Amino acid sequence: MKIIIAGAGAMGSRFGLMLHQAKNDVILIDGWQEHIDTIKEYGLQANFNGEEVTEMIPIYHQSDISSVEFSADLVILFTKAMQLDGMMQSIKNMVGEKTKVLCLLNGIGHEDVIKKYVPLSNILLGNTMWTAGLEGPGKAKLFGNGSIDLQNLGNEGKESADEVIAVLNDAKLNAKYSDNILSSIYKKACVNGTMNGLCTILDSNMADFGETDVADVIVESIVSEFAQVAEKENATLDIDAVLAQIKSCYNRETIGLHHPSMYQDLMINNRLTEIDFINGAIVRKGEVYGIETPYCSFLTQLVHAKEQIMKAK
Numbered sequence: 001m002k003i004i005i006a007g008a009g010a011m012g013s014r015f016g017l018m019l020h021q022a023k024n025d026v027i028l029i030d031g032w033q034e035h036i037d038t039i040k041e042y043g044l045q046a047n048f049n050g051e052e053v054t055e056m057i058p059i060y061h062q063s064d065i066s067s068v069e070f071s072a073d074l075v076i077l078f079t080k081a082m083q084l085d086g087m088m089q090s091i092k093n094m095v096g097e098k099t100k101v102l103c104l105l106n107g108i109g110h111e112d113v114i115k116k117y118v119p120l121s122n123i124l125l126g127n128t129m130w131t132a133g134l135e136g137p138g139k140a141k142l143f144g145n146g147s148i149d150l151q152n153l154g155n156e157g158k159e160s161a162d163e164v165i166a167v168l169n170d171a172k173l174n175a176k177y178s179d180n181i182l183s184s185i186y187k188k189a190c191v192n193g194t195m196n197g198l199c200t201i202l203d204s205n206m207a208d209f210g211e212t213d214v215a216d217v218i219v220e221s222i223v224s225e226f227a228q229v230a231e232k233e234n235a236t237l238d239i240d241a242v243l244a245q246i247k248s249c250y251n252r253e254t255i256g257l258h259h260p261s262m263y264q265d266l267m268i269n270n271r272l273t274e275i276d277f278i279n280g281a282i283v284r285k286g287e288v289y290g291i292e293t294p295y296c297s298f299l300t301q302l303v304h305a306k307e308q309i310m311k312a313k
């Protein structure tokens with residue numbers, strides 16, 4: 001299959017590498033010049049479950065693709081949420097009538113951006129449990145296992161996604177069709193909407209936050225705001241299951257000593273966060289539906305203030 005990875009950071013590198021190794025015709029499109037130059041010169045390098053691998057995969061800057069001739073069967077979007085519209089604008093001429101576009105970004109409401117450029121019948125919305133990191137430009141760190149749930153946004157149903165699922169599974173990416181992708185997106189967004197912003201603002205790992213006296217009341221309030229908005233979008237949330245998943249993040253024996261990805265982005269790498277597409281999306285949707293969202297609103301403001309104090313880019 002001819003596949004564009006649009007946004008070739010940590011996750012785009014994982015998917016690009018695994019799909020390339022499964023003999024698909026893959027190209028990467030990105031906006032980070034140093035990363036692009038490194039991959040052009042040395043190939044995409046990765047520590048892949050402890051093994052050093054290098055694959056030569058074509059990569060292009062998103063502002064310089066007008067001469068690239070590549071009629072893609074599939075585009076996989078892996079920008080940060082705030083980069084999505086710019087990327088869609090850059091690649092819109094490479095998205096043909098039959099090109100499927102799969103969005104696996106964290107956060108809520110990305111379909112509103114994508115459908116400006118792609119018919120609903122070609123949009124696949126998904127949720128992934130794969131993880132990835134970057135050690136520096138051109139070098140990914142890919143450990144562990146994961147999975148993908150995805151759903152077609154039009155009325156075409158499962159058959160319209162069969163070919164894409166088969167290609168992902170051929171690359172051992174463990175994909176399956178979901179009849180209710182919005183619920184799993186909201187469930188994951190609840191974990192991100194609590195752990196990410198709170199641990200970033202409190203400069204805390206997940207275990208230390210979870211053991212504070214106020215952890216339960218703050219987390220339950222945020223999840224309640226997510227659940228009220230989700231219900232309006234026909235995405236039912238099992239609140240007990242969501243709270244159990246969040247509390248499992250506090251476990252010191254497993255992942256509790258880790259800092260979530262937003263902490264890494266802002267506090268370690270001085271980068272802007274995806275808060276507007278997690279808690280901020282709940283605030284915007286809450287305004288539309290007449291739902292009060294004071295906790296999500298305050299947390300979004302605090303994270304933006306921290307970004308400004310740190311002069312994040």
Ligand code: NAD
Binds near residue numbers: 031078130131
């Ligand atoms: P990423 O930050 O690694 O890459 C996103 C974009 O930012 C890429 O275009 C990349 O080149 C660019 N970028 C990365 N580091 C940069 C730097 N130092 N300077 C300039 N540009 C830089 O993001 P990601 O982790 O691949 O995440 C993509 C999407 O997938 C996000 O929505 C994220 O929330 C989601 N996601 C990530 C993970 C994970 O484990 N990383 C897991 C599931 C979902």
